Amino acid sequence: MSVRIRRVYEAPEPEDGVRVLVDRLWPRGLSKDAAHVDEWPKGLTPSTELRRGYHAGEGSYEEFAGRYEAELDTPEAAELLDHVRELAGxxxxxxxxxSKSPERSHAAVLARLLA
Structure with missing residues (x-):
């Protein structure tokens, strides 16, 4: 299973495989053609409240990750996680x-859960 994290603004590479956008909002200033996104499962993204709180500096990354994992504990999110796991398989x-720091974002939490 191969799951990696990249900024959506970076040019696609052949090693990317299936490109899955894991942000709730479409990235600013990026056309859909330039993004080369294959899937966009919005049900795997943090809630607006959680995202805004984390970006405002409310709590640590560890608190954010814990709350995000709790949000992912729904049937819809489990189904979407299974789908991405199947793709990775x-x-x-x-x-x-x-995110400017993908390694300290929700994408890192997802990558860990998919491993």
């Missing part, structure tokens, strides 16, 4: 985010 999957 057949080839590479790249989780795309507009």
């Amino acid at each position: 057949t080839g590479a999957v790249t989780l795309l985010t507009a």
Whole structure:
């Protein structure tokens, strides 16, 4: 299983495999053609409240990750996680985010859960 994280603004690479956008909002200033996104499962994204709180500096990354994992504990999210796991089982999957620090974002939480 191969899951990696990249910024959506980076040029696609052949090693990306299936490119999955994991942000709730479409990245600013990026056309759909330029993004080369294969899937956009909005049900895997953090809630607006959680996202805004984390970006405002409310709590640590560890608190954010814990709350996000709790949000993912729904049947819809479990189904979407299973789907992305299936994709990763057949080839590479790249989780795309507009976050400036992908390694401290919800994409890192998802990558860990998919491993």
